[in-house]
Amino acid sequence: MTTGTLASLNERSRDIFKHIVDSYLATGEPVGSRHLSRLLPRALSPASIRSVMQDLEQLGLVYAPHTSAGRLPTQTGLRFFVDAMLQVGDVGDEERRRIETEVRAASESRSFEDALGEASSLLSGLTRGAGVVVTSKDNDRIKHIEFLRLDAERALTILVGEDGNVENRVIATSPGLPASALVEAGNYLNARIRGRTLAEARTEIETERRAAETELDSITERLVDSGLASWARLQGGSRQLIVRGQANLLEDLTAIEDLERIRLLFADLETKTDVIELLHRAESGEGVRIFIGSENKLFSLSGSSMIAAPFRDSTHRIIGVLGIIGPTRLNYARVVPMVDFTARVVSRVVGGG
Structure with a gap:
């Protein structure tokens, strides 16, 4: 089951799923299609509701505790409800x-x-x-990290510690940050973060980014000095390399290698910038x-x-x-x-x- 599958639930499926969870939280008992048909604001037959419940069961969101038609939310279903559908109240x-x-x-x-x-x-x-208090919390060392988009401006950060604990933090994301950037950031981090704290990982990646920027400056300076390229400052302060004399480049294998390295460095810096921002938000997230x-x-x-x-x-x-x-x-x-x-x-x- 994927996040995309969960996000694809239509409004009717979400309504039925929400009523199943609400009933479970209130009574702890499974709820059946006939009872749901009386609760739902829209007119649906028990047969239609049973069909939706079967779809939810195939997604792993609900299950039947025994042979009756009643359903309860699974642990996966509760997690989905809490992360994507819970409407939090306020303290009186x-x-x-x-x-x-x-x-x-x-x-x-x-x-x-x-x-x-x-x-x-x-x-x-x-x-x-049961109330619980733990003090002098160490900065946990991470085994795995994952970012899942919740909506256009929020993502769920899933942190798996080396001790086996799983921690979830909802973080704000930059407007326009594509879902693919979250996947890339998770893949990038999981190749590096094991055994490190979030702070240690962020420091290491920032060091790598500074080294990449230094290398980029050095290579581009050489191309600009040779007259093969120039820098242009774009709106927003970012810079773009404009290549000149393409015919001359064909005769200069070193310049061609430099351009390929510049392309890779630009892509690397973009990834590192996204990763550092996400780490900062996950680390300091309230x-x-x-x-x-x-x-x-x-x-x-x-x-x-x-x-x-x-x-x-x-x-x-x-x-x-x-x-x-x-x-x-x-x-x-x-x-x-x-x-x-x-x-x-x-x-x-x-x-x-």
Whole structure:
């Protein structure tokens, strides 16, 4: 199953899939075609709904837990729902005041560790999940990275750590960045990133880019000085090499080799620039991480999910993670903003804000 296959779902299929997930999150029970026909805003027969459900099952988004016609979302289906269809709510004013007041009070009257414990307890009570806090988070070493387009201005970054953990971050992408650039960036990084942190990979690629720019300047300077080419400055500040005297080039094998090297360097620099920007966004990206079922090795057998967010010190360095562990049918729309807000409060307390 590919992202393109998921994106090709028509509106009717998405509506039916969303109702299956919503019903599962609310009740934990499979939902059948007859029940769905009463819930859907459009008039569809149970037979039509069953046909769509079979298509969703073939895509790996839903499954039948037993011989009945009811369906439940698979782990893949939940991941697709969370990444592409979840409409996140907001934290109520009363809950915001309670979290802010009690976390700050614990920090001021006791200690930072007590503030973390208070934040964990509050999240547990408000979400009916198990609160978890991990501090002194090291910068994880990456085994694999992938970028998947969500829409024109957002992409999902999937980070697989050497310890087997999977982390997902939604990042903003530059307007007009083609989907092919995301694929190329992932391929480029996976040939280099294994065993490195995001920061280490970005530093290494920036060094390679500077070396390529130096080589490009050297080669083009030689061609321009020889009168075979000139630089033109285009709109936006970028430069283009204009080749002159093509007949003379045919007699100068070195010049032909230089032009081919320049072409390769331009392509290489374009790739490196895209990769560095994506790495920077993934490295500094804010937001909540959602781990569903076996995506995290801790939950591969228990079928639990975790919603977690980093908190930072006054220098914006990640120093810990807090979150909630619960069943895969957590109320994601409610828990995600609550975890995010609590992490921001803890960051402000740490930073003295």
